[in-house]
Amino acid sequence: MSEPYKLGDLVWAKMKGFSPWPGRVAIPTPELKPPKKASNVQCIYFFGTNNYAWIEDNNIKPYQEFKEQLIKSSKTAAFKEAVNQIEEYIENPEKFGDLDDHGRSAEEEFDKLKDVLEEEEARESRGEPEEGSSPEVKKKSATPKIRLGNSKVKAVKRSSSAGLKGTPRKKAKSGSVSRSFTDSDLATEKPSMLNHSFSKKSSLLHRPSNILRPDTPPLDLENVSETLLEKNIKASQMKFGFLGLGIMGSGIVKNLLNSGHKVVVWNRTAAKCKDFEKVGATIAVTPCDVVEEADITFSCVADPQAAKEMVFGNCGVLHCPTLESKGYVEMTSIDADTSHDIVEAISGKGGRYLEAQIQGSKTQAEEGTLIILAAGDRSLFDDCQSCFKAMSKNSFYLGSDIGNASKMNSVLQVVGGVSLAALAEGLALADRAGLNQADLLDVLALTPLASPHLILKGRAMIESSYSTHQPLTHMQKDLKLALGLGDALEQSLPLTATTNEIFKHAKRLGYANHDAAAVYIRARF
DSSP states (O other), rough: OOOOOOOOOOOEOOOTTSSEEEEEEEEOOOTTTOOOOOOOOOEEEETTTEEEEEEGGGGGGEEEHHHHHTEEEEOHHHHHHHHHHHHHHOOGGGGOOOTTOSSSSSSHHHHHHHHHHHHHHHHHHTOOTTTTTHHHHHHHHHOOOETTTEEEOOOOOOTTTTOOOOOOOOOOTTTTOOEEEEEEEEHHOOOOOOOOOOOOOOOGGGOOOOOOOOOOOOOOOTTOOOHHHOOOOOOOOSSEEEOSSOOOOOOOOHHHHHOOOEEEESSGGGGHHHHHHHHTOOOSSSHHHHHHHOSEEOOOSHHHHHHHHHHHSOGGGGGOOOTOOOOOEESSSHHHHHHHHHHHHHTTTOOOOOOOEEEEOOOHHTOOOOOEEEEOHHHHHHHHHHHHHHHHEEEEEOSSTTTHHHHHHHHHHHHHHHHHHHHHHHHHHHTTTOOOOOHHHEEEEEETTTOHHHHHHHHHHHTOOOSSSBBHHHHHHHHHHHHHHHHHHTTHHHHHHHHHHHHHHHHHIITTTTBBHHHHHHHHO
């Protein structure tokens, strides 16, 4: 293997379909096996991603020499972060530690790599199979390869100590050959908007996530939103219970407390309740205790099964000695059948029931600008008005028929989910066609299709920023519920069915707990 570049050289390295990216010639990690039948390749560590891959020499350029030419090849946040990191590395390499510390010295690793390459070349020249395997087994277990430059090169993932992993990319069609990384590319190639690396595994069941779910910043419970102040709410003198302090529940309870309501809380993870206790909430030990202490109890948990457990499970709502005249408001996104099961149980013990489905995200929950879709007991809806005013910008009463709110929520989620998948595919197509995705969003914002929500999600897709506002798994769950409603009504929902599969695929890629905007990963790759 020729070595025009030395270990530690800073370079611009280019993978097919991606912009040149700042990197460093590095020692391969243990899992990064040497490519077969490929010459003149280097192992490159990509700054800003913690990924490693084999790159051909003709797809590599010296960093400093081509810095002015290539530093503007992409405008994404990930690219800028990578450039910042390599510049920091130049200024203070000690800050980064030993990038080649894989348990042995660099010299040992490099010598071992040479020995492996020489041994494999000798074995292949003799036509021998890999050690310990028959030709048949070798053929079956061969890892798919990606054409990069004019030779086949395996590109693999590298996990950082934080767990960052490479996202898979589709295998290139047999016989396809990418262009070399030449100066002429700089004038003609449009920059890719994302930084993702290839995976050596082709099975969808084994494709990992390459972006960790960002840490959710702690909720500032004492900071009263301007929206809430403008509402001038007169809090009800009743006591309210709240089951579930997740992404949505936390923001809702914050606004209930800041608007002067008396609230008793319960959460499956008890530690989450401590912060709310500091700002005036009372903590209960079980859901049953919440209902017993409160006049009206809200439930906002993950899914229909969790909602049923709150009512029918051990120490659940039905274990309360009496529900006479007490109110129970189900805010979990559920199907109409589950809602009917809950109302029968609650009303059977003398309680009042209201389903109050919520439209919005984590941000709207914290700002108190959700939309409430309610159905059920009218008197309970009226008793909740001060609470609904604190948590939403509008509440709709859709009648006394239980299930109306759940059905309306499903319809809205169908529109939202299909639109999000369509946006993801549009951005992926633009990127593949060499168009600037930011320009696409700017144009979209001026058309009749303009939507603040879609523009916001589009920005997140471009920047690979999937901080969770609405979990992707929740969107997929809502699409599944909508399909169930369609089946019950014999209503064909082909677009919804396809969109559901797209979101399911994104979940399988490891993005279940990322924001729903991460569906772009499925569309792009």
